[in-house]
Amino acid sequence: MWRRLRPWWFPLGLLLLLELHLRSLAAGSDSLAPPIAALRAFAGAARDGSLWQATLFTLGAAASGLAVAAALAIPLGITLGLSPRASRLSALSIELLRPIPSVALIPLAMLVFGFGLRMETSVVAFASFWPMLILTRAAVSQVEPRLLEVSQVLALSPWQRGLKIVLPAIVPRLFVALRLGVAVSLVVAVTVEIAANPNGMGYAMMIAQQSLDPALMLAWLGWIGVVGYAINLAALMLQQRVARAMGAAE
C-alpha cells in the first residue's frame, strides 16, 4: 500500500513547497497562483461546464485528426512496405515533407478551412500521419518473408495478401504506431488551440492567461497534463492487450 504511493511523494512535496512559497515570500504574485487556488478555479470550471466542453473539443479534434491520419497512413504504409520500388520513389517526397513542423502548417490550414474543428483536425492529421506511415512501412518490411512466399504459391490476389497475411501480421506493431499517433495528436491539438484556434483546452488556457487569472491558467495546465497521461495510459494498455492477444508480446 505505502509502496504504491511512493511515486506520489515527490510531486506532492513540490506542490506543497509551491503552496508555501506563494503564501509567504511571493504572496500576491501576478504570474503564479498557489495550487489550492488553482484547484478552486478548476472546480469552478468543472461546475460551469466550460471544462468539459473544452476537453471534449480538444479530444474530438485529436481523435478525428488521428483517424484521418490512420486511414491514410496505414494503407499507404502497407503499399510502400510491400513494394520496394514505390518505397524508393516516395522516399524523397517523404523526407522533404516530414520535417515540416506541424505548427508551420497552421496559416495554410487557416486559409483553407478558417477557424474551427476542420482546421485543427487537418493539422493534427498532418502531424500524426508521418510517424504512423514510417512505422507501418517498417512493420510491413519485417513481415516473415516465408509468409509472403506462401501467399505467392497459393496465388493470393494482392488484396487477399494485404488483408489475410500482411495486416494480421503487423497488427501488434500497428498499435505501437497508433499509440505514438495518440501522443502526437494530443500535443498538436493543444498547440493549435494556443496558437490559432479559438476553441478547446489550449484556447481556454490562453484566455485565462490574458485575463490575468493565473489560478485558472494553472488549473488548465494541470488538467491538460492529467488528460494526456490518462489517454496515453489507455493507449498503452490497449497496445499491450492487442500484443498479448496476437501472441506476440515482444
Next chain:
Amino acid sequence: MALPAEQAALATSAAPAQPLLCFDGVGIHLGGREILSPTSFEVTRGEFVCIVGPSGCGKTTLLRAATGLVRCSAGQVRRHGRPVTQPSREVAFVFQDYGRALLPWRTVQGNVGLALEAAGVAAPKRPARIAAVLDKVGLGAHAHKFPAQLSGGMQQRVQIARCLAQQPELLMMDEPFGALDALTRHSLQDEVARLVQHEGLTVLFVTHDLEEAIYLGDRVIALQSNPGPGRPSLARTIEVPIPRPRDQLTTKEHSDFLRLRRELFAFIEQGH
C-alpha cells in the same frame, strides 16, 4: 467426330506420353553466381522424383524455379508444355521451415482454410473440406489449436494438409522432414507415400538424406555442385524398382535398396 468419352479415353491413354513437367536446359544465376548449370530432365504424371546432392548444388533453387518462385536465367521449365512463369494453385509447395510457413494467428483449420480462400471456395463448403483433409493427415482432433501449441511434426502435417487442400496435381517438397527427429520423420515419410499414392499426386522431393530419397522415390536425381564450365548440374539419374507399398523395415532390407544405397553413397563420396 469423336464422342467426349472417346476423347477423354484418348487423352488419358496419351497422358503418359507427354511429360507433366519438363526441365529444358534450366540454368539459374543469382547475384552474379551460377547456382544451377543448364540441366534437363522430365517428370511424368504420377511419378515420385527425389532430388539429392550436396548443399549448395542448387536443388532447392531447381524446385523454386519449377514452382515459378525463381526465374530461370537459361532454358525453361514447362508444365503441360507451357512455360512456368509464376506460381499456380495446381502446384503446392511444402517448405522446410514449417514454423515460419504457417500463420501463427490462425488455428490449424484456419491455416488449411487459407488454401480454400485463395481458390475462391465458398465459405459454407470450406468446413467439410478442411475436416476431410485434416483427417487424412491425422490432425482431426487438433483443428482448433494454434501452430505454436503443436509439435514440429504436427506443424509440418498442417502444412501438408494446406497443400492437399489446394487439390494440386504437383507437390513440391523442399527438405520437408529435414528438421524433424528420426521417428517423426519415418512416420511422416510413410504417410506422405501413402497420401501421394492415394491422391495420385506427382511429387518433386528435395532432400539431403540419400536413404530417404531411395525409400520414397521412383527415381532419384543426383545433382553436383560446380560441375565445371559447360557441364550440367544433373550428375546422375537412378531408377528405384522397389515395389510399393514400401515399409521402413522390409524395404530397407530389400536387396535393391541396399544396392542403390551403396551406389548412391559411393557416387556422392566421389566428391560430386
